Amino acid sequence: DAMVIQNPRYQVTQFGKPVTLSCSQTLNHNVMYWYQQKSSQAPKLLFHYYDKDFNNEADTPDNFQSRRPNTSFCFLDIRSPGLGDAAMYLCATSRDRSGGAETQYFGPGTRLLVL
């Protein structure tokens, strides 16, 4: 089945220690998104890629970076995690760059714990 896969499902890191979360997709979609979701809140968009074109949200901290080496994979790098970065990180894809006019397909998420 075509799907969005996130690894690992749970990630524990130490305060200030860089961490990378990964996302892969078999849908062959052009757009990949990273969302941050804190407890009992709606997902908050961090950035997205349309193909290799990176689009950062204005309020995304510089501590968050992303890489997309090919169509299938996208990584979220947190350079120096703080306690406030503990959250669920959701990867999503959409077929094309129509923004909110496109259905987004979500992965299962990676829950990040910062000690």
Added chain:
Amino acid sequence: AQSVTQPDIHITVSEGASLELRCNYSYGATPYLFWYVQSPGQGLQLLLKYFSGDTLVQGIKGFEAEFKRSQSSFNLRKPSVHWSDAAEYFCAVGDYGQNFVFGPGTRLSVLP
């Protein structure tokens, strides 16, 4: 700017009872409308979407939603709730060139 409200933070229903989750949006035109469900510790799963056409939309798991332009609403309904429906439900709106705007979510609890 678009905005989405889900007036009910938490709803509790008995298994077998009917369900309606409310969603209201603010937008100048007719947006694209979505309902997603999130089980604990999981990602978001699309239940249904409205782009155009028939204002009553059928989705997965027996859910349906009705778009009412005059009320700027897109309420989600299910005639008979199952215990497995307990989850967080998010309404989202979008449009061309604009990111999704999610509502704050409604947590559904189901009593046996």
